[in-house]
Amino acid sequence: MSSVPHGKTCWKSKKTVKVTRSYSTFPALNAWKEFRDLLPVDGEPNPGVDLGVEEGLLCQMVHSPEFNLFPDSAVFESNFVQVKKGRNWVNMYKASNTMALGVTSSVPCLPLPNILLVARVKWHQGQSQTWNRPSEAPDIILKKILPLKFVELQVCDCLQRVLRLRTVTEKIYYLRLHPDHPETVFHFWIRLVQILQTGLSITTKDPQILVTHCLVPKNTCSPSGDANSVETKPQASQPSESLMKLMAVGESEALSQIFADLHQHKHFSSRSSKKTETKKDKSEKNTPSEDSIPCTRDLSWRASFTYGEWERENPSGPQPLSLLSTLAASTGPQLASLIGNSF
Amino acid sequence: MAYAYLFKYIIIGDTGVGKSCLLLQFTDKRFQPVHDLTIGVEFGARMITIDGKQIKLQIWDTAGQESFRSITRSYYRGAAGALLVYDITRRDTFNHLTTWLEDARQHSNSNMVIMLIGNKSDLESRREVKKEEGEAFAREHGLIFMETSAKTASNVEEAFINTAKEIYEKIQEGVFDINNEANGIKIGPQHAATNATHAGSQGGQQAGGGCC
Numbered sequence: 001m002s003s004v005p006h007g008k009t010c011w012k013s014k015k016t017v018k019v020t021r022s023y024s025t026f027p028a029l030n031a032w033k034e035f036r037d038l039l040p041v042d043g044e045p046n047p048g049v050d051l052g053v054e055e056g057l058l059c060q061m062v063h064s065p066e067f068n069l070f071p072d073s074a075v076f077e078s079n080f081v082q083v084k085k086g087r088n089w090v091n092m093y094k095a096s097n098t099m100a101l102g103v104t105s106s107v108p109c110l111p112l113p114n115i116l117l118v119a120r121v122k123w124h125q126g127q128s129q130t131w132n133r134p135s136e137a138p139d140i141i142l143k144k145i146l147p148l149k150f151v152e153l154q155v156c157d158c159l160q161r162v163l164r165l166r167t168v169t170e171k172i173y174y175l176r177l178h179p180d181h182p183e184t185v186f187h188f189w190i191r192l193v194q195i196l197q198t199g200l201s202i203t204t205k206d207p208q209i210l211v212t213h214c215l216v217p218k219n220t221c222s223p224s225g226d227a228n229s230v231e232t233k234p235q236a237s238q239p240s241e242s243l244m245k246l247m248a249v250g251e252s253e254a255l256s257q258i259f260a261d262l263h264q265h266k267h268f269s270s271r272s273s274k275k276t277e278t279k280k281d282k283s284e285k286n287t288p289s290e291d292s293i294p295c296t297r298d299l300s301w302r303a304s305f306t307y308g309e310w311e312r313e314n315p316s317g318p319q320p321l322s323l324l325s326t327l328a329a330s331t332g333p334q335l336a337s338l339i340g341n342s343f
Numbered sequence: 344m345a346y347a348y349l350f351k352y353i354i355i356g357d358t359g360v361g362k363s364c365l366l367l368q369f370t371d372k373r374f375q376p377v378h379d380l381t382i383g384v385e386f387g388a389r390m391i392t393i394d395g396k397q398i399k400l401q402i403w404d405t406a407g408q409e410s411f412r413s414i415t416r417s418y419y420r421g422a423a424g425a426l427l428v429y430d431i432t433r434r435d436t437f438n439h440l441t442t443w444l445e446d447a448r449q450h451s452n453s454n455m456v457i458m459l460i461g462n463k464s465d466l467e468s469r470r471e472v473k474k475e476e477g478e479a480f481a482r483e484h485g486l487i488f489m490e491t492s493a494k495t496a497s498n499v500e501e502a503f504i505n506t507a508k509e510i511y512e513k514i515q516e517g518v519f520d521i522n523n524e525a526n527g528i529k530i531g532p533q534h535a536a537t538n539a540t541h542a543g544s545q546g547g548q549q550a551g552g553g554c555c
Contacts, residue, residue, distance in 0.1 A: 068421070068524065142386050143385065144386070167382055168382060
């Protein structure tokens with residue numbers, strides 16, 4: 001997930017933490033460990049590419065001379081099938097029509113992605129829809145570029161690997177991760193959803209600063225009326241309490257350290273809890289609740305939001321981390337605990 | 344599909360003037376009376392033929408509502424043509440043209456061809472902006488001008504194609520440096536190979552120029 005094409009300086013600086021611990025307490029994570037042990041040093045195979053989430057078809061298209069968009073930013077992407085709700089999830093289109101969904105940054109040094117890319121993919125008849133290096137490239141058409149602040153991503157159905165994408169204009173899409181993708185890929189999407197909802201330790205350290213990660217109101221008063229009809233499991237998309245505390249106090253290194261020592265994790269949590277609670281109390285008094293924002297077709301009020309540094313188009317200074325390194329560094333034991341709690 | 348050139352267009356203008364409908368009419372030949380607000384950018388593409396050459400139009404349909412306009416500079420960068428749209432039934436959309444034009448000129452290359460479009464010409468009874476006013480504005484600012492109706496498809500083809508013709512003429516005149524991608528023009532793979540061959544055998548003749 002972390003190797004970088006030549007010339008992408010921002011991505012070269014990220015660190016790879018080799019983890020030798022076996023997660024006997026978290027059996028599900030042994031698969032992760034095996035994957036994580038593959039994290040590359042320069043010149044070695046790139047597991048992100050092997051998993052089809054990095055340097056994939058969508059990335060190739062937006063970086064191609066035809067678009068030449070965000071050429072220095074990495075793209076995290078996967079292949080999805082658009083589904084609709086029924087007794088079970090029902091495919092909306094023929095099997096040969098899928099969707100590519102990806103996130104990237106308009107400025108490569110932003111700590112979090114700020115762009116969602118949506119493309120339509122049409123596979124040739126009988127073609128294996130393997131996202132990772134298909135034998136013959138499918139037809140892929142870029143349809144939308146959506147600033148992520150106008151989009152809410154949620155994990156809708158973990159078992160069926162369905163994401164719910166809601167725009168600020170109340171368009172709702174249900175997207176099932178393509179069956180050809182391994183489970184690890186969906187775990188990355190879960191982690192991405194968490195990061196987009198809660199930010200990271202590096203995105204804001206000052207509780208006085210209101211950081212609105214997403215401008216889509218939390219109250220789900222969808223005109224289509226279906227926002228609440230699919231049961232979402234909040235635990236699946238909310239970090240554990242200890243992770244929240246870690247996020248509140250930690251430098252990015254702290255997240256990486258989780259892999260090395262779970263005891264260190266506990267130490268960190270207890271050490272940070274007082275500080276976090278104090279900050280929380282303070283910020284609750286000073287920051288308005290998004291829940292109180294009316295859901296209305298008049299969307300002009302959203303322009304009055306304040307933004308965190310990571311959401312700005314051109315940050316005043318370089319930011320140290322990028323999304324994929326963050327995902328790679330932090331999708332670990334905490335993820336397993338989340339999945340364990342939820343399902 | 345192989346093309347000789349790719350031209351990047353952007354469609355700009357106030358919210359609700361019919362930008363997305365113009366795109367849909369041009370690419371899919373259909374009209375959708377109710378269209379969701381555009382967030383960010385939506386894309387469309389279509390091949391056209393000019394002077395016997397296949398040209399791919401890559402069209403960026405942008406958000407008109409100020410709060411949904413983000414990463415604006417990315418939209419304008421490298422556009423060869425712009426369709427600046429107002430609604431003939433809403434005077435305010437015409438009044439805002441100067442702001443849109445300043446924005447476009449600030450963030451795009453100076454050679455970008457701009458087509459001013461007075462849309463919704465089918466709604467004659469509700470007209471608030473005279474055709475002559477549109478023509479005068481275009482003349483004053485060096486734009487091409489047309490009135491269109493995305494609903495009836497009147498002049499829609501012409502608006503997109505005439506813009507492409509103007510860009511093509513600028514290429515022929517050598518105004519556009521087609522090797523500079525910041526101009527919003529890309530040479531198709533096959534055409535580039537052909538031009539490279541020509542350049543090699545004819546002493547560097549400019550790509551796109553006719554062969555003797």
